[in-house]
Amino acid sequence: MSEWQKIDGGITAPKGYKASGITAGLKPSGAPDLALIISDVEAIAAGVFTTSQVRAACVDYCRQKLEAKPSVRAILCNSGQANAGTGQQGWEDAQDSAKALAAALNIDPDSILLASTGVIGKRIKMEELIAAIPQLVSEVSENGGTAAAGAIMTTDLVMKSIALETQFGDRPVRIGGIAKGSGMIHPNMATMLAFVTCDAAVSPPLWQEMLTRAANRSFNQITVDGDTSTNDTLIALANGQSRTPAITGPGPDADKLEAMLTAVCEHLAKAIARDGEGATCLIEVQVTGAPTEAAAAMVAKTIVGSSLLKAAIFGCDPNWGRIAAAAGRAGVRFDQDKLEISLGEFQLMKNGQPLAFDAAAASNYLKLAKTAAYLQEDTVLIKVKIGDEPGSSKAWGCDLSYDYVKINAEYTT
Amino acid sequence: MSEWQKIDGGITAPKGYKASGITAGLKPSGAPDLALIISDVEAIAAGVFTTSQVRAACVDYCRQKLEAKPSVRAILCNSGQANAGTGQQGWEDAQDSAKALAAALNIDPDSILLASTGVIGKRIKMEELIAAIPQLVSEVSENGGTAAAGAIMTTDLVMKSIALETQFGDRPVRIGGIAKGSGMIHPNMATMLAFVTCDAAVSPPLWQEMLTRAANRSFNQITVDGDTSTNDTLIALANGQSRTPAITGPGPDADKLEAMLTAVCEHLAKAIARDGEGATCLIEVQVTGAPTEAAAAMVAKTIVGSSLLKAAIFGCDPNWGRIAAAAGRAGVRFDQDKLEISLGEFQLMKNGQPLAFDAAAASNYLKLAKTAAYLQEDTVLIKVKIGDEPGSSKAWGCDLSYDYVKINAEYTT
Known part of the structure; x- marks a missing residue:
């Protein structure tokens, strides 16, 4: 290809x-x-x-x-x-x-x-x-x-x-x-x-x-x-x-x-x-349906930068609410009734409303993806659709771990 | 008064x-x-x-x-x-x-x-x-x-x-x-x-x-x-x-x-x-010398929101470099040669260049201020001057601790 x-x-x-x-x-x-x-x-x-x-x-x-x-x-x-x-x-x-x-x-x-x-x-x-x-x-x-x-x-x-x-x-x-x-x-x-x-x-x-x-x-x-x-x-x-x-x-x-x-x-x-400080995995956020690529990029980067989400991923918590909340504050207008969120193969939200999903299986996906990610073989994948327009983008980050705090706190000038 | x-x-x-x-x-x-x-x-x-x-x-x-x-x-x-x-x-x-x-x-x-x-x-x-x-x-x-x-x-x-x-x-x-x-x-x-x-x-x-x-x-x-x-x-x-x-x-x-x-x-x-999650102290950032109040507000909020700085404060590290770096990326134009930074009574930077200061005493200030802050009596105070104009503002936040990560990671949906 x-x-x-x-x-x-x-x-x-x-x-x-x-x-x-x-x-x-x-x-x-x-x-x-x-x-x-x-x-x-x-x-x-x-x-x-x-x-x-x-x-x-x-x-x-x-x-x-x-x-x-x-x-x-x-x-x-x-x-x-x-x-x-x-x-x-x-x-x-x-x-x-x-x-x-x-x-x-x-x-x-x-x-x-x-x-x-x-x-x-x-x-x-x-x-x-x-x-x-x-x-x-x-x-x-x-x-x-x-x-x-x-x-x-x-x-x-x-x-x-x-x-x-x-x-x-x-x-x-x-x-x-x-x-x-x-x-x-x-x-x-x-x-x-x-x-x-x-x-x-x-x-x-x-x-x-x-x-x-x-x-x-x-x-x-x-x-x-x-x-x-x-x-x-x-x-x-x-x-x-x-x-x-x-x-x-x-x-x-x-x-x-x-x-x-x-x-x-x-x-x-x-x-x-x-290789971010204290990271245990790579997170990829894919945003689609935005009015422009730049708008999609803003939403993707806001999600992947959310401390709340990063801590949830560290804890293997498939916490769609934090993904939705981060998307919502990214500074890009969208109709919340069109919001769709997936984590790996699990669809967590559709039409702006949460779907029933197997939380234990989704948490297990995070555990497995993180293990593989640590071996540089896989990524925690989050897909977010905010509308029906053609703008799409990706962003990457890592989870927020105890080690991030340790690395950045335990030095005294 | x-x-x-x-x-x-x-x-x-x-x-x-x-x-x-x-x-x-x-x-x-x-x-x-x-x-x-x-x-x-x-x-x-x-x-x-x-x-x-x-x-x-x-x-x-x-x-x-x-x-x-x-x-x-x-x-x-x-x-x-x-x-x-x-x-x-x-x-x-x-x-x-x-x-x-x-x-x-x-x-x-x-x-x-x-x-x-x-x-x-x-x-x-x-x-x-x-x-x-x-x-x-x-x-x-x-x-x-x-x-x-x-x-x-x-x-x-x-x-x-x-x-x-x-x-x-x-x-x-x-x-x-x-x-x-x-x-x-x-x-x-x-x-x-x-x-x-x-x-x-x-x-x-x-x-x-x-x-x-x-x-x-x-x-x-x-x-x-x-x-x-x-x-x-x-x-x-x-x-x-x-x-x-x-x-x-x-x-x-x-x-x-x-x-x-x-x-x-x-x-x-x-x-x-x-009372932020896992916080051990209140941090107040005062920014002066900005072209407008709104510009000062952006700089103040960017500094107080920096994860790097928040982790440094948790670790009692008087890390002026992280304050300067956060000020620099706030989206407000200023002349770096006019940057001044103080932590409590310690002046850490003047004319965009680091000053010699008693790092142990400054770290001790953080320890004491944090102890008092925990008792709701005092605040870790950071003052930043970015120029000679009249715009000023304040922002408040808290440090980034192990408990923040713990609180936000250790729940599984």
């Missing part, structure tokens, strides 16, 4: 990319903390960044660079310190990082993008970072995707990496991606980072449009706890090394590429939600 | 009101579950209702009655069943309740408002309710405010009632109020109900305007877990029995009355937040 297949290699699966990930000594734990992604040639670059008014220096830095020039050669990402709330000094640190890497790679500093994740209010350990750049550069390889995926992790329990391949004519086109989520065992770490590489040739505005739409259907539709970070960053590169015809406007080729880009983003987004 | 004083009596403190609260057998627990508030004469009535698209029959019923006629004689409130998600039958049950009470009181059914709280999807136990009306009516008294406050509780741990008195010339004017919050140990119970009585004479549109503003500064600025109920209802009556001059437009008298109305609503709203 799908027009692509999964392949190995993550962000270095597409042609013309190399990556590395090393321990620079930025994290006290000694875990890998510095990642580099390089394209052999200037790659078209698109970005989606945090909407927060409190932003890390690297976010403003990337925005400025992409406004000036929509192509880059490299992305440098550190974990350990977020470089947010660091004022002018943080800005200078960002520039110094890019300059040091540019010198080592012998490229233009304007061709480097930056990302950081870690403790807010902490400057990057610049001495360690600068000292580590020669090793970081020397270790880049066409098999370095996994090392880079590891070095951007903070308290993620699972590495998040994927690559997909499709055919354009007789040539393969590939998209790879890595991400880190919000496994925030340490304080002030809430950042979502994702980097996507693609070897197709796409025009800059089209690539940005595709990425914005893909982000809206993936990363912007997940919630762990409703918090948005100072550092959230999604960057996608397209370097044309597949040697397939350039895609410069709408059409079947653009649709095909965007669908695969969206699939990569959706995979990474779901992996982040599944 | 304040122009009013606290008095006893709750909703029956103002002149010309009687109330009762009895056990009608609607709740399995045998606790009081039916409340009646009566004004001796037709009282101007204003209401603020849930914005949810999924609404209980009583909410639609009240809206319809108030649109047709802005005055009533009585409010009937049951707990046990929410009468939401009950369709046409629920609507007929609402009408039948009003008719039965109207017959017993010998008044027009159109002069009765209704409220319900309890399990969503359950019809009111009509047989028990109808059978209990004679007792409910016979027990009404000028000292019945406490009984009514008790009968609207569901899983609230603390009864919520207040009365204030001021002078207009040489005559007292009083406002009383009762509320129930969201101590949702049972599933699907998330309703906030509040009833306010006043013996001033006010014109209907002015009374509604005052109530809407007061609700925006109180009930709409609290959050326990971000969920809005199908049944949320605030009704305020003004019956003119203080025999003070009618207030029909803006001016000092209107301002004075509105200030006291707002104080009553704020007291009840804070009591609800303090």
Whole structure:
């Protein structure tokens, strides 16, 4: 059915990319903390960044660079310190990082993008970072995707990496991606980072449009706890090394590429939600019957973000009332007499009224789905129909467990 | 300083009101579950209702009655069943309740408002309710405010009632109020109900305007877990029995009355937040320097609703990064270089950058404030300044504890 297949290699699966990930000594734990992604040639670059008014220096830095020039050669990402709330000094640190890497790679500093994740209010350990750049550069390889995926992790329990391949004519086109989520065992770490590489040739505005739409259907539709970070960053590169015809406007080729880009983003987004703090399962909410996709997206995200519902799922309680109540407050008008709700195969509500259902069996579905979800094989599926119109969307989240509270309460600054 | 004083009596403190609260057998627990508030004469009535698209029959019923006629004689409130998600039958049950009470009181059914709280999807136990009306009516008294406050509780741990008195010339004017919050140990119970009585004479549109503003500064600025109920209802009556001059437009008298109305609503709203599920303290967030009051309100409510911050407060962690991050994502533009954050007497951030502070002392402040808060004597106070403009607002919430998860997870339908 799908027009692509999964392949190995993550962000270095597409042609013309190399990556590395090393321990620079930025994290006290000694875990890998510095990642580099390089394209052999200037790659078209698109970005989606945090909407927060409190932003890390690297976010403003990337925005400025992409406004000036929509192509880059490299992305440098550190974990350990977020470089947010660091004022002018943080800005200078960002520039110094890019300059040091540019010198080592012998490229233009304007061709480097930056990302950081870690403790807010902490400057990057610049001495360690600068000292580590020669090793970081020397270790880049066409098999370095996994090392880079590891070095951007903070308290993620699972590495998040994927690559997909499709055919354009007789040539393969590939998209790879890595991400880190919000496994925030340490304080002030809430950042979502994702980097996507693609070897197709796409025009800059089209690539940005595709990425914005893909982000809206993936990363912007997940919630762990409703918090948005100072550092959230999604960057996608397209370097044309597949040697397939350039895609410069709408059409079947653009649709095909965007669908695969969206699939990569959706995979990474779901992996982040599944790995949410204290989560025991991934929850997928599918909303149909809305006036628009955006309206459906709002309803889906409101439901999956409801603390009451998340706690009920943790307790294996098929509590349709909380689903209905969350749908009702999402800010989208609908006729409550048309509301339908299903949990897995169990229809819980129809025409706005509760149906008789086997509560024990539905609870058992939650137990089984959660067990399978924990093994990354299944999802707790909630379907909600709010009317007869064509708008539909999905959102993903996780349940609310004792461990979420524990992780977030038991640290004292 | 304040122009009013606290008095006893709750909703029956103002002149010309009687109330009762009895056990009608609607709740399995045998606790009081039916409340009646009566004004001796037709009282101007204003209401603020849930914005949810999924609404209980009583909410639609009240809206319809108030649109047709802005005055009533009585409010009937049951707990046990929410009468939401009950369709046409629920609507007929609402009408039948009003008719039965109207017959017993010998008044027009159109002069009765209704409220319900309890399990969503359950019809009111009509047989028990109808059978209990004679007792409910016979027990009404000028000292019945406490009984009514008790009968609207569901899983609230603390009864919520207040009365204030001021002078207009040489005559007292009083406002009383009762509320129930969201101590949702049972599933699907998330309703906030509040009833306010006043013996001033006010014109209907002015009374509604005052109530809407007061609700925006109180009930709409609290959050326990971000969920809005199908049944949320605030009704305020003004019956003119203080025999003070009618207030029909803006001016000092209107301002004075509105200030006291707002104080009553704020007291009840804070009591609800303090009694949130699993809460160990009340958190107050004060935001200043915003372009408008509404902008400040959004920032304040976003901060107090952040699960990350709530968990940090539970853990006594003076985590300014989470406060800054929540402020940044509130949807209000501000210059991050002007951000200031204080926790109690500790200034944590200035000019968008973290200050050195005694983390152990700040954590100790949280421990002490929480201990006092538990005794209903103090509040965890967070002050945030986002700029130099005049808009300010407050919001209230509670911390996120293991017990919140326990209460909401450990029930299986």
